């Protein structure tokens with residue numbers, strides 16, 4: 117026992133445990149954001165549990181019929197997992213405690229290339245990603261599918277042993293030739309030569325069997341499993357880095373899952389933010405269109421924008437007072453180049469306004485064209501303001517390295533004012549018709 121190394125490992129595990137716990141508790145998801153992420157979150161929780169129990173998981177992975185289940189049975193010393201000559205015997209992820217070793221769980225998986233569906237192959241790969249150590253099982257030279265799967269795991273940083281099973285089926289010379297090819301070409305830097313282990317989990321051996329006529333004939337019968345090298349190799353790896361393996365892999369796994377979770381969180385927030393911005397814009401446009409121009413003072417229009425900014429801030433978890441929101445609105449206004457209506461028109465292009473003015477019967481006699489022009493400007497400016505505010509808030513209340521002007525300019529450049537005006541126009545028509553019938 118090396119006391120110091122043990123202590124270091126213990127510390128590494130604790131650190132990992134703390135990091136994963138913080139990750140799980142710090143996700144801060146609304147129930148809606150949780151939807152569709154249940155599986156990821158469950159796996160994350162399982163990872164945490166596994167870390168806490170201090171178990172190391174070893175999973176087999178490989179194409180159908182390579183002897184994955186047979187290998188686990190041979191290691192366990194008993195036929196726990198089903199095996200057979202047909203492809204696709206194992207259909208689920210199955211787990212068994214390796215009691216002879218302690219603190220280790222063996223995980224069986226379906227073949228990567230299962231005929232009855234991509235789903236099982238995907239399940240196997242997911243199980244391998246969660247495991248702390250992978251036994252990648254082949255039974256001869258590698259296929260492209262095998263190589264791709266193995267490289268993907270290694271690229272993700274997964275520790276693995278390459279297990280060359282069914283060694284009994286090859287003459288010594290052929291085995292050497294295959295091994296040579298694997299180490300020099302197929303796997304080059306992906307697997308170290310010392311991490312390749314030969315075994316025969318369920319070898320066939322010739323035996324003289326008495327026939328009915330009294331003669332003896334050679335038949336192939338099952339012999340003793342040859343997995344000693346493999347067992348030894350696994351034990352060495354476990355002794356050397358078992359606990360750290362588990363800790364590091366949990367971190368690795370938690371990292372990829374949290375990335376997915378965060379992506380989804382942002383996707384959902386963004387969608388809600390866009391809806392919010394649009395509603396505020398339509399509201400402002402409608403307010404401008406139905407009110408005589410003189411009555412709608414700047415303050416009223418600003419109030420809608422300030423409210424929208426405050427709601428956006430809440431959505432992105434940024435604390436903002438009403439005063440702060442007003443200041444942000446001002447800043448955005450300046451960033452847009454002193455957002456007078458005329459300025460905005462030049463910024464966004466006058467051409468689009470003609471579409472609105474000449475628009476099919478929205479205004480008519482009832483609503484003067486000027487009101488619609490004004491409404492269009494109000495609505496589009498609101499969208500621009502909302503988008504600028506969103507970018508600032510989603511970015512953790514910061515305009516980024518180039519400052520507000522550049523950030524706002526970029527946003528204005530991406531606005532498609534034609535389609536915006538068209539959308540606003542139909543929204544307005546809907547709103548105005550509803551209000552004419554007193555339905556709004």
Ligand SMILES: Nc1nc2c(ncn2[C@@H]2O[C@H](COP(=O)(O)OP(=O)(O)OP(=O)(O)O)[C@@H](O)[C@H]2O)c(=O)[nH]1
Nearest residue numbers: 181182183184185186199200204205206282316317
């Ligand atoms: N000759 C020989 N046959 C083996 C060896 N290991 C496994 N087999 C045979 O290969 C067949 C498949 O073995 P399994 O352990 O079921 O293979 P698997 O990879 O779990 O297969 P799936 O679950 O279908 O993906 C069985 O008939 C085994 O007896 C071996 O070392 N030598």
Ligand SMILES: [Mg+2]
Nearest residue numbers: 184185205206
């Ligand atoms: Mg199997």
